[in-house]
Amino acid sequence: MLDLLIHISFAIFYISLGYEIIYVNIPSVVSTKKIFSLNNGDTEYFSEKTEQIFKWSKTKKIIVFVLPLIVTYILYLLPLLYHLDMLEPLYTNSSMAYLGVVLVIVGRIINILFIHQAKRKRINNVLITEGIFKFSRNPCQTGLYISLIGLNLIYPSLIYIVCFITYAISIHFRIIMEEEYLEKKFKKDYILYKSKTRRYL
16 A cells, blocks of 8 residues: 555656646746846846855856756655665655655645746736745745655655755755845835745745
């Protein structure tokens, strides 16, 4: 039974993640592409600190933004390698694995709800504070974190934990940059939203 649930959770995770990466275009104002762009377009809402980051050398940008991006793909790949018996997990624990399955599915549901609302947000260029955004200012990352933690509960790995921490630090850095942007753009509306809603959970 557990093996079947793990298969289902992996199918849900990788199919939905693949769809999200390939077909859903919800660009961040601090995406890697924008960070490397010489003409960043809408820079009037960025903080002075963020504008300085845009002026960093390419080498520094690669170290801070591209290397963690590579770690992200390793993070996505590792659970699949364990699932295909190409790597051995630290240990196996059926109770933790059941919890992991639940977290993987819950995380993906959060991401699906995020995609539905974020597409509308980008189209209308408005601040959304309802729906899934009422519970988290960053539901996309919250959902992904939950799923990734679930995957590590299914197949525990020290390498995975190191990759996850590296990824989380990198994303947190970007989120702070984006929140500074949103605060300057939406002013009091975002400050009020920020005071009522947690960054993650």
